[in-house]
Amino acid sequence: MLLFVKKMTEKYAVDALCWKYEKPYDFYNNVLSGSAIVELLTCKYFAVVNDKNQLVGYFCIGKSAQIPSGDQKGIYSDDCIxxxxxxxxxxxxxxxxxxxFSYILKYIMELDKEKDIRLTxxxxxxxxxxxxxxxxxxxQRKFKHDNIEYLLMKKEING
Known part of the structure; x- marks a missing residue:
């Protein structure tokens, strides 16, 4: 499958926000709302499409990829993407x-070849x-937010 990174558009955002995952992955279901669309359009979100311009997935980088309480707990203190x-x-x-995900990682590493990549x-x-x-x-480490346990993982780029 050929993949391409595109700018997030309102069409892609609405499509993604309507996705419904089966249990136990329904945890990742979103609610289609004006504020959710605005977040996907104004924060660092990118659409990943196939050669027919169909949305295959999306990714975000920066603060949007962090769990909100992580900063208060010092979870995201390292300088990573x-x-x-x-x-x-x-x-x-x-x-x-x-x-x-390999395609997304390659794209991110082209943006910054020095920083380690981290996910939650x-x-x-x-x-x-x-x-x-x-x-x-x-x-790396586990932490809780809203009674959900999360795992922080890191990929060293120049390690």
Whole structure:
């Protein structure tokens, strides 16, 4: 599957916000609202599309990829590029994640070849954690936010 990074548009944002994941991944379901659309359009969110210009997934970098209480706990004190990803529900659990996230990582590393890449994942999401480990991410530490346990993982770029 050929992938391309595009600017997030209102069409892509509405499409992504309407995705519905099966349990237990329904934790990642969003609510379509004006404020959610504005966040996807004004923060550092990028659409990932296929060669037919269909939305395959999206990613965000920076603050948008962090859990809000993490700053207060000093979780994000290192100077890294934070990344968060989402893939169309119909494509998950079918071996597409490696190609999808590899493409995103390559794109991010072209933006900054020096900084390590960090992500935060809910600890119940063992499928994602396994993927991240295959791509070179290492478990750093766990923390809780709103009774959900999260895992911080980092990929060293020049380590």
């Amino acid at each position: 934070d990344v968060g990803i989402a893939m169309r529900p119909e494509l998950t659990g079918k071996g597409n994640g490696y190609h999808f 994942v809910a600890t119940f999401n063992q499928r994602a954690i396994h993927l991240y480990e295959k791509l070179g991410f290492v478990k």
